[in-house]
Every structure is written in structure tokens, then in C-alpha cells.
Amino acid sequence: MRLCFLVEEHYRHDGMPNEVVRQLTAWGHQVDVVRPGGSLLRMDGLVRAGAHDAWVLKTVSGGPGLTLLEAAAAAGTTTVNDARSIRGVRDKALAAALGSARGLPLPPTYALARPELLAGVPDSAYPLVVKPADGSSGRGVHLVSSPDRLAALLPELAGEGMLIAQPYVPNSGTDLKVYCVGGELYATERRSPLHPDSPVRERRVPLPAEVARIAARVGEVYGLDLYGVDVLLGPDGPVVVDVNDFPSFRQVPDAAARVARAVLDLARSGGEHPAAAPLPPARPHARPVPVPAQAAAGAGDGA
Structure with a gap:
């Protein structure tokens, strides 16, 4: 198969x-491999129907890669993930609206x-x-303890563009990242x-059944x-605070081979999965019920 990977300069030397x-x-x-942030691109020559079996995007949220994807x-090429879906989750304000409307446990979200x-x-x-609506990798995330602390933060937020604000969810100082x-x-x-001073080290952990169902529902x-x-x-239970397309997959066993096989499967199927077994009880990892990416994206035109 012939594949095109769009890789931002930020990830030029990353394992993933x-x-x-x-x-x-x-x-x-x-x-x-196309590096959209560091290349002069002739669009009519770069994007041709049938030139590649699939295009894959690994870029920062604000980079030009998504436009190319x-x-x-639009030229009829399969993309990984669906291009409309990526646009949705990279706009955190839109992602909050879509997710809340469809029953995901998200915190109340203000956009400004x-x-x-x-x-x-x-x-x-x-x-x-408070964080940028197009932020990624923890960039520009601020915890504001009270309204009187807000004034000191305003100069730092200037120039960030659209912002979102959500009530802080009390927690142990750790995030559960589900890939x-x-x-x-x-x-x-x-x-x-x-909580940068938390002593927690990144490690694989068992996946609770409730979190598995929520993570599968996110897809x-x-x-x-x-x-x-x-x-x-x-x-009050699990809360979804962020969704990332094509993340690092750190701590996933044999991540490179697993992701490579998934990319090939999606390229061969035109971005759709065959039906799979229902979600089982909690285990270190669980197999969700896949939904055709393009069909699910069409329901909300994104994220």
C-alpha cells in the first residue's frame, strides 16, 4: 500500500x-512523509485522487496539516482519522458541545x-x-482558584484566541489516559x-468497566x-476532560506495530471497521464495539 503521513515539525523526532x-x-x-509546517506545497500536485491509499495526520492542533488532510x-482519499472528526475534537469548544449533547460526562464548559x-x-x-480551545500537550492550561486571581492571568491569556473555561473537577492529582x-x-x-508536583509516574493500570464504556462511547x-x-x-464519577486524535500511545504494548496494523486496516476498509463483540467486563484492556468512523462523523460533522 502507499500511504502519506503528515508530520508536523513538532513531532519530527518523536517515536510516534x-x-x-x-x-x-x-x-x-x-x-x-510530508511536513506541512516546513514545506512549500503545490496543492494541485500534492492532493490527487488515487495517489495514496490513505493519509494519516500527526500534527499540532494549530498547524496546517489538518487543511491538507x-x-x-475532499479528493476522495481515506484519511486516518476522519478529517471532519479531527476538526471537531481539536476545537475544544465544539467538542464540549457535541459531547454534552450526546450524553458524555463532560464538565460545564464556557467558551469565550x-x-x-x-x-x-x-x-x-x-x-x-482555563485553556486555549485549540490547545494540545497541556499548553496554556491554568487553574484559577478564585475570581480575584483572574486579573493577574489576563495578560498571559492575551493572544491565545478562543478560550474555554470549566469548573475544576476535584481529583487525586492524576489523570487516567485511555488509548x-x-x-x-x-x-x-x-x-x-x-498538579506538577504529584509523585505519580506514568504506568499502565487496569481499566475500570465504567471508564471503558465511556472511552468506547467517545469513539x-x-x-x-x-x-x-x-x-x-x-x-461524582468519571469525567471526560480532553479527547485527542492520534495521541502518543505511550505505555501501549507494541504500540508501533498495533498502530501500523490499525492504519492498514482502516486504509483497506475505507476508514470503516467490521462489527466486533460487545464490550466485556473490566480488564487491563477491553475491546469496544467499533462504529464506522464515517457514519459516526456524519452524525455531527466532526470531533
């Missing part, structure tokens, strides 16, 4: 996706175009987590970016095949 590219090449597939999708509008958030919502690859779920525990709601979900175990 470079190890996946090496694995696919070792299996005899042709992989073209959408161009490939200018940081001074945070003054309108009710005092009862504090402590407040979905090849229809399977893997859970890791890691230090929360809001259905947003139309994603390869993704990660950040979950906090709050006092």
Missing part, C-alpha cells in the same frame, strides 16, 4: 509516528473569544480551569498538568478510530 512509519516500511509498504478527503470575558463566569464555578487502537482500549495513569460520538481520552475520577 516515526516508529509507525518505520514499521510500515519494514512490512513493504511505501510511506511518503481535509483536501485529501477574549480573556476579559472570563469575568462573566459565575463565582460558583471556581476553581476554574484506543485497533479497537482495543488501554489505560495509563499519569501526573496531571495541574462513537466523535467518529474516531485512533484516539486518546483524558478522564478524571471525580467525586
Whole structure:
């Protein structure tokens, strides 16, 4: 098969996706790597129907890669993940609206175009987590303890563009990161970016059944095949605080080979999975019920 990987400069030397590219090449597939942030691109020559079996995106949220992926999708090429789905989850304000409307356990979310509008958030919502709507990798995440702490933060938020604000979910200082690859779920525990002094080291952990059901539902709601979900175990149960397309898959066993096989399966099926068995009880990893990526994406045109 011939595949095109869009890889941002930020990930130029990262194991993911470079190890996946090496694995696919070792299996005899042709992989073209395009770096959209550092190349002069002639669009009419780059995106041609039938030139590749699938395009794969691994870029930062604000980079130009998604535009190229959408161009490939418009030309009829299979994309991993679905281009409309990626657009949805990379806009955290849109992701919050879509997820809440479809029953995912998300915190109340305020969206604002200018940081001074945070003054309108009710005092009862504090402590407040504020972050860019297009942020990634923990960039620009702030915990505001009370309204009187807001003024000092405004200059730092200037220039971030659209912001979202959510009430802080009390937790132990750790995030549960659930990865979905090849229809399977893997859970890791890691230090929360809001609690940098937490002694927790990143490690694989058993996946609770309730969290497994939520993580599988995330793929259905947003139309994603390869993704990660950040979950906090709050006092009222699990809460989804972020969704990432094509994450790092750290701590997933044989991650490069698993992701490479998933990319090939999606390329061969045009982005759709065959039906699988229902979600079993909690185990270290669980196999969710896949939903055709394009069908799920069509329900919400994104995320």
C-alpha cells in the first residue's frame, strides 16, 4: 500500500509516528512523509485522487496539516482519522458541545473569544480551569482558584484566541489516559498538568468497566478510530476532560506495530471497521464495539 503521513515539525523526532512509519516500511509498504509546517506545497500536485491509499495526520492542533488532510478527503482519499472528526475534537469548544449533547460526562464548559470575558463566569464555578480551545500537550492550561486571581492571568491569556473555561473537577492529582487502537482500549495513569508536583509516574493500570464504556462511547460520538481520552475520577464519577486524535500511545504494548496494523486496516476498509463483540467486563484492556468512523462523523460533522 502507499500511504502519506503528515508530520508536523513538532513531532519530527518523536517515536510516534516515526516508529509507525518505520514499521510500515519494514512490512513493504511505501510511506511518503510530508511536513506541512516546513514545506512549500503545490496543492494541485500534492492532493490527487488515487495517489495514496490513505493519509494519516500527526500534527499540532494549530498547524496546517489538518487543511491538507481535509483536501485529501475532499479528493476522495481515506484519511486516518476522519478529517471532519479531527476538526471537531481539536476545537475544544465544539467538542464540549457535541459531547454534552450526546450524553458524555463532560464538565460545564464556557467558551469565550477574549480573556476579559472570563469575568462573566459565575463565582460558583471556581476553581476554574482555563485553556486555549485549540490547545494540545497541556499548553496554556491554568487553574484559577478564585475570581480575584483572574486579573493577574489576563495578560498571559492575551493572544491565545478562543478560550474555554470549566469548573475544576476535584481529583487525586492524576489523570487516567485511555488509548484506543485497533479497537482495543488501554489505560495509563499519569501526573496531571495541574498538579506538577504529584509523585505519580506514568504506568499502565487496569481499566475500570465504567471508564471503558465511556472511552468506547467517545469513539462513537466523535467518529474516531485512533484516539486518546483524558478522564478524571471525580467525586461524582468519571469525567471526560480532553479527547485527542492520534495521541502518543505511550505505555501501549507494541504500540508501533498495533498502530501500523490499525492504519492498514482502516486504509483497506475505507476508514470503516467490521462489527466486533460487545464490550466485556473490566480488564487491563477491553475491546469496544467499533462504529464506522464515517457514519459516526456524519452524525455531527466532526470531533
